[in-house]
Amino acid sequence: MILRRPAGDRGAVRTDWLDSRHSFSFGHYHDPAWMGFGPLRVINEDRVAPGGGFAPHRHANMEILSYVLSGALAHRDDSGGGGVLRPGELQWMSAGHGIEHSEFNVSQDAPVHFLQIWIQPDRVNAPPAYAQRAFDPAQRQGRWAPLASPDGAGGSLAIRQQARLLGALLPPGEGVPLEPEAGRRYWLHVAQGEIDAGGERLSAGDALGLEGETAARLLRGAGPGAADVLLFDLP
Numbered sequence: 001m002i003l004r005r006p007a008g009d010r011g012a013v014r015t016d017w018l019d020s021r022h023s024f025s026f027g028h029y030h031d032p033a034w035m036g037f038g039p040l041r042v043i044n045e046d047r048v049a050p051g052g053g054f055a056p057h058r059h060a061n062m063e064i065l066s067y068v069l070s071g072a073l074a075h076r077d078d079s080g081g082g083g084v085l086r087p088g089e090l091q092w093m094s095a096g097h098g099i100e101h102s103e104f105n106v107s108q109d110a111p112v113h114f115l116q117i118w119i120q121p122d123r124v125n126a127p128p129a130y131a132q133r134a135f136d137p138a139q140r141q142g143r144w145a146p147l148a149s150p151d152g153a154g155g156s157l158a159i160r161q162q163a164r165l166l167g168a169l170l171p172p173g174e175g176v177p178l179e180p181e182a183g184r185r186y187w188l189h190v191a192q193g194e195i196d197a198g199g200e201r202l203s204a205g206d207a208l209g210l211e212g213e214t215a216a217r218l219l220r221g222a223g224p225g226a227a228d229v230l231l232f233d234l235p
Contacts (some may be wrong), residue, residue, distance in 0.1 A: 007205025017052030042118035053104020059095035071112030077101035081130025096128040121160040170221030193227030
């Protein structure tokens, strides 16, 4: 089964400081057909205005990844975790038995554009945890690089789920294979740019979900610049 999630069909939320697109049901956006994909529960594409941000709020029992596409995002939480996240970096916050945090745009002049990703953990009520890591873009050009995994393989961030997040940067014409394994689910999300996915054109914000699929396909950069592609390998 292949699910198609065009960018324009996502839920939309706009305020005076936030422009957000929801791949799955979140907050005031509810669609019974899009409640998540396996343990992947949230992919929100957020644009936060200069000086704007999310006031302190609580989470529990969720693995939360933040991936900045442009600008700079500051994070603070009551476990002592905190930092400024910039393009090329990934942040992991495991909410565990409960954590309070805030996120805000550090710039007073430019917006911050980022993805907020939630993955349900494979255990509950663990201690909260936080980590942030920078990834060399050269290590992702024309190939998959591990960004998050259960065991921190290949320098990735270790998360509390039997899932992997892979990233690739695809300049025009360069490609990577997508080779699904039986018994796994895959969610392919185009963060930026355009790709050809086995003859299917995908642009920024578009996504494909694969379940029960084993046929390989080639993903190629198809835009004027490099495409930033994320692949979730899920139980």
